[in-house]
Amino acid sequence: MKAIALVKTGPAATAFEVREIPKPQPQKDEVLIKVAAFGLNFADVMARKGMYKEAPPLPAILGYDVAGSVEAIGENVSTIKIGDRVMAMTRFGGYAEYAVTNANAVAVVPGNIDNPSATALTTQYCTAYYASAEMVNLHEGDKVLIHSGAGGVGTALIQYAKYKQCEIFSTAGSDTKLNYLSSLGVNHPINYVTHNFETEIKNLTASKGVDVIFDAVGGKSVKKGFRSLATGGRMVCYGAAEMNNKNIFGKLKFALDFGFYHPIMLIGPAKTIIGINMLRIADNKPAVIQRCLEAVIQLTLKGVFIPTIAKVFKPEDIAIAHDYLEKRKSIGKVVMEWS
Ligand SMILES: NC(=O)c1ccc[n+]([C@@H]2O[C@H](COP(=O)([O-])OP(=O)(O)OC[C@H]3O[C@@H](n4cnc5c(N)ncnc54)[C@H](OP(=O)(O)O)[C@@H]3O)[C@@H](O)[C@H]2O)c1
Incomplete structure (x- = not known):
C-alpha cells in the first residue's frame, strides 16, 4: 500500500x-x-x-x-x-x-x-466535546473565551458553546477569520494581532473576566488568560502552537512564559487549570x-x-x-x- x-x-x-x-x-x-x-x-x-x-x-x-x-x-x-x-x-x-x-x-x-x-x-470535535462537555460542563450564560476560534478545534468549541447559550469571546489572527467567527455567532470576535486580548476581555466584561477559557496557543497566552479568569473561572490548556524553538533555551523560555501556579494561587481566587491530551486518553x-x-x-x-x-x-x-x-x-x- x-x-x-x-x-x-x-x-x-x-x-x-x-x-x-x-x-x-x-x-x-x-x-x-x-x-x-x-x-x-x-x-x-x-x-x-x-x-x-x-x-x-x-x-x-x-x-x-x-x-x-x-x-x-x-x-x-x-x-x-x-x-x-x-x-x-x-x-x-x-x-x-x-x-x-x-x-x-x-x-x-x-x-x-x-x-x-x-x-x-x-479529532477536532472529540477534543472539543471532551474539553467543553466533559471537562468543563458549560452552562447557559457562561462567558467563554475560545482562542484560535477559526481553527478546527476552535470551530467545534464555538458550536458547542453556542448550543449551550454561552456568551462567546473568540480570538483569531485576521479580518477574514474574524468575519468567519461572526458568521458562527461569536458575540465578541477579537483580532489578537491588532488588539491585546487581555485588555479587550477586561473592557468587555467590566473587569470581571470570563468563566471559561480554551487555550491551545500556550506560553504568554496562558499567563494572560489566567489573569482574565473570573471568580470560579476554568482554563482548559490543550496545546502549545506558539512553541517555535527547538533548542533547550527556547523551550525553557516558552515554558517559563506559561507562568507558575501553586495550588494556593488556585484556591484563593477559586480558579482552575485543566490539561488535556487526547492521545493519553486514547491510550489509557x-x-x-x-x-x-x-x-x-x-x-x-x-x-x-x-x-x-x-x-x-x-x-x-x-x-x-x-x-x-x-x-x-x-x-x-x-x-x-x-x-
Ligand atoms: N491536547 C489535545 O489532545 C489536542 C487535540 C487536538 C488538537 N490540539 C491542539 O489544538 C490546536 C488546534 O488544532 P487544530 O488541528 O484544530 O488546528 P487549527 O486550529 O485548525 O490550526 C492552527 C491555528 O492555530 C492558530 N495559531 C495560534 N498560534 C499559532 C502559531 N504560533 N503558529 C501557527 N498557528 C497558530 C492559527 O489561527 P490564528 O491565525 O487565528 O492565530 C492557526 O490557524 C493545536 O494547537 C493542536 O495541537 C490538542
Whole structure:
C-alpha cells in the first residue's frame, strides 16, 4: 500500500516521501480500515518540525484521524463489521491507504456525514466535546473565551458553546477569520494581532473576566488568560502552537512564559487549570474516546456540530497542505482524500 512517510524534520517541501509499505494486519482488538480520507492536525505540523515529543521515530507515518470502510477485524471485535463505513482515531498511521486502530477508537458513520467531515469529527470535535462537555460542563450564560476560534478545534468549541447559550469571546489572527467567527455567532470576535486580548476581555466584561477559557496557543497566552479568569473561572490548556524553538533555551523560555501556579494561587481566587491530551486518553481510557465519538455523532445528527472543511487536498500535495495549515491559512479542518 501507499503511505506518506515523514522522512526528515524541517520544511514541508523536503519532509515527506510517498512509500510502498506492507498493509498492516489487525490484532485481536483492532480494525483494518481502507482509508478514503485522512485529516491533518496541528500536532502533525509540530511533529514535522521536530517539536512533538510523542511523535514516532523517523521514518514515521503520521495521522490521527481517518474515514473509510472496514476491510478486516480482529477476533475480539464485535462492535464493528467488515464493510462498515467508519471514522476512527489512529495513534499515528493515518497518512496511508490502510490503517489499523483499536475498535474503541472507531465509530460507524451515518450516511449523511461525508468523509472529510468525519475526519474533523474524529479529532477536532472529540477534543472539543471532551474539553467543553466533559471537562468543563458549560452552562447557559457562561462567558467563554475560545482562542484560535477559526481553527478546527476552535470551530467545534464555538458550536458547542453556542448550543449551550454561552456568551462567546473568540480570538483569531485576521479580518477574514474574524468575519468567519461572526458568521458562527461569536458575540465578541477579537483580532489578537491588532488588539491585546487581555485588555479587550477586561473592557468587555467590566473587569470581571470570563468563566471559561480554551487555550491551545500556550506560553504568554496562558499567563494572560489566567489573569482574565473570573471568580470560579476554568482554563482548559490543550496545546502549545506558539512553541517555535527547538533548542533547550527556547523551550525553557516558552515554558517559563506559561507562568507558575501553586495550588494556593488556585484556591484563593477559586480558579482552575485543566490539561488535556487526547492521545493519553486514547491510550489509557479508550472507553472515553468511544463515548466522545458517539456523543459527537449524535450532536452532528442534531445539527449542533457542522464541520467546516477548509480544503481537501490530494495526498501527493501533502507538503502544500502542511504549509497551508502551518501558515495559518486554514479556516476549519484540512483534509486529504485518496482518489
Ligand atoms: N491536547 C489535545 O489532545 C489536542 C487535540 C487536538 C488538537 N490540539 C491542539 O489544538 C490546536 C488546534 O488544532 P487544530 O488541528 O484544530 O488546528 P487549527 O486550529 O485548525 O490550526 C492552527 C491555528 O492555530 C492558530 N495559531 C495560534 N498560534 C499559532 C502559531 N504560533 N503558529 C501557527 N498557528 C497558530 C492559527 O489561527 P490564528 O491565525 O487565528 O492565530 C492557526 O490557524 C493545536 O494547537 C493542536 O495541537 C490538542
